[in-house]
Amino acid sequence: MKDLTLKQNQFFEALKENYGKDALPSLSAIKELLGYKSKNSVAQYFNVLKKKNIIEEKNSRYYISQDFLGARLFSSKVRAGFASAMEDEVENLISFDRELELNKTNVFIFRVSGDSMVDLGIFEGDYVSIKKSSYAQDKDIVLANIDGGFTLKTYRNKNNKVWLEPANKNYPNLYPRSSLVIFGVALGIMRKF
Amino acid sequence: MKDLTLKQNQFFEALKENYGKDALPSLSAIKELLGYKSKNSVAQYFNVLKKKNIIEEKNSRYYISQDFLGARLFSSKVRAGFASAMEDEVENLISFDRELELNKTNVFIFRVSGDSMVDLGIFEGDYVSIKKSSYAQDKDIVLANIDGGFTLKTYRNKNNKVWLEPANKNYPNLYPRSSLVIFGVALGIMRKF
DNA sequence: GACTTTTATGTACAATCGTACATAATAATA
DNA sequence: TATTATTATGTACGATTGTACATAAAAGTC
Numbered sequence A, B: 001m002k003d004l005t006l007k008q009n010q011f012f013e014a015l016k017e018n019y020g021k022d023a024l025p026s027l028s029a030i031k032e033l034l035g036y037k038s039k040n041s042v043a044q045y046f047n048v049l050k051k052k053n054i055i056e057e058k059n060s061r062y063y064i065s066q067d068f069l070g071a072r073l074f075s076s077k078v079r080a081g082f083a084s085a086m087e088d089e090v091e092n093l094i095s096f097d098r099e100l101e102l103n104k105t106n107v108f109i110f111r112v113s114g115d116s117m118v119d120l121g122i123f124e125g126d127y128v129s130i131k132k133s134s135y136a137q138d139k140d141i142v143l144a145n146i147d148g149g150f151t152l153k154t155y156r157n158k159n160n161k162v163w164l165e166p167a168n169k170n171y172p173n174l175y176p177r178s179s180l181v182i183f184g185v186a187l188g189i190m191r192k193f
Numbered sequence C: 001g002a003c004t005t006t007t008a009t010g011t012a013c014a015a016t017c018g019t020a021c022a023t024a025a026t027a028a029t030a
Numbered sequence D: 001t002a003t004t005a006t007t008a009t010g011t012a013c014g015a016t017t018g019t020a021c022a023t024a025a026a027a028g029t030c
Helices: A006-019 A027-034 A039-051 A082-086 B006-019 B027-034 B039-051 B082-086
Strands: A055-058 A061-064 A107-111 A127-132 A141-146 A149-158 A161-165 A180-192 B055-058 B061-064 B071-074 B107-111 B127-132 B141-146 B149-158 B161-165 B180-192
Touching (some): A006 A039, A006 A061, A039 A055, A141 A161, B006 B027, B006 B039, B006 B061, B027 B039, B141 B161, B149 B180
Antiparallel strands (some): A055 A061, A141 A149, A141 A180, B055 B061, B107 B127, B149 B161
């Protein structure tokens, strides 16, 4: 694991064990936890880990680098086995919340009902991240209110004609009779098994 | 939203926007970020949010409580219009990261290649949350190494026979010749449009 | 109108922070 | 063996921390 001595590795494992993805507390607090008598012991380990980019600063707090924690993107190129895959070099860390902008105030979640979008792999019960918007572009997947009812469909806009298109041959296109109000555009979906 | 004034809510939204699930920095740092001239402005907002359990302490660092992170679930019962739906009472806040356990150390992400699972709505490019495990139950979706190659399939275990089942009629079942090593069980998927 | 709460700024201060520097025993290495 | 790196403890210090207290304009409430 990246040229750490035994003690350094023990120290790092203790950090992982106790703080995980959370911000690391003060040197003194870690000193107390690990039973050192001087916070400088901790500071010296910190310097080692910092130099090796195992811990890094963010908003003036220290964190264990994401490369050493959590949901790393598993590279399909890796063939050498699981262990090596987990301890390999720099991997991307992905947050679904971040990718689908869940913590923005203009984004909310819609739960799919029905099977009108199955051909696009959108199944009943799926969670859809919806970004609030009154406008959409051709082929965007939108949450819309057409003639009074909510629905998730592909938005079509062609030759000055506007309609909603399901992704299921068994359903017809929806041409708005009175009104078509777009509530938001889908950013992505999440499905829990 | 839990009896916050307009300003308090703006303050809180700014925190969410800037720090999300990370630890909050010092009062001074937030003061600078939000353009206040006294860190006490921030301290007073902090007191309000603390009292309402919107932010909480952990390892002597402050975090936004999990209950307030993530996006709100859009209730399909709401028919009265978009505005009211957005400003309603207590809503479920959903975090995809939390649901699919992305911040656990034994969970990683695998990117789907190929179309062997399309019938289950798992498409090429989808992100799959995989919980590390050597065992699986019948009908779990697993990431496995069969005869040397990685693949995402449905794990089948019936009458002492084990095989991997694709979700696409064009593909055959995979019966392990030499070895079948399960790497993990899929918890769910994310797709970004 | 009278009263209260909210919002914003400012000053003061003890406690704690991280860093720097020093010392020395131990472990690793050449 | 000689030399270097690691590990552990300690002291010192300026910077920063969060809290407390005070003031006052603005907004909200009765």
